[in-house]
Amino acid sequence: MRFPSKEIVEQVRRQYPVGTRVELVEMDDVQAPPIGIQGTVTGVDDTGSLLVDWDNGSGLNVINGVDRVKKL
Template identity: 60%
Template structure:
């Protein structure tokens, strides 16, 4: 797991405030939602992982430095 510096954490909180919509591009987890699944960010934890309520009901976090999402509108 990649450690996050305080300034990186602050930047993530600015880029992904609560309510931000994201789309999954890559997640290396057998239980990951399908690529292209959309969800809503509800926080950033102290490791920099994005806490996401995925539209398909999944609750897996987006791991900082490992998984990839992009911001989307709508």
């Protein structure tokens, strides 16, 4: 896995601050919550992945450059 630069990670953190509501568009994981589910961003890790508390109780991260969400 190729890690993004610190600048990219900071850009993601500015774009998705804690508390931002998102909707899942695409996630490449067999345990993914259903497409269209909404959740709340709780942070961004050092790889630029979003830490999300999904409304169904799942806590699966949104991987930067692989999965997709849209801001609400």
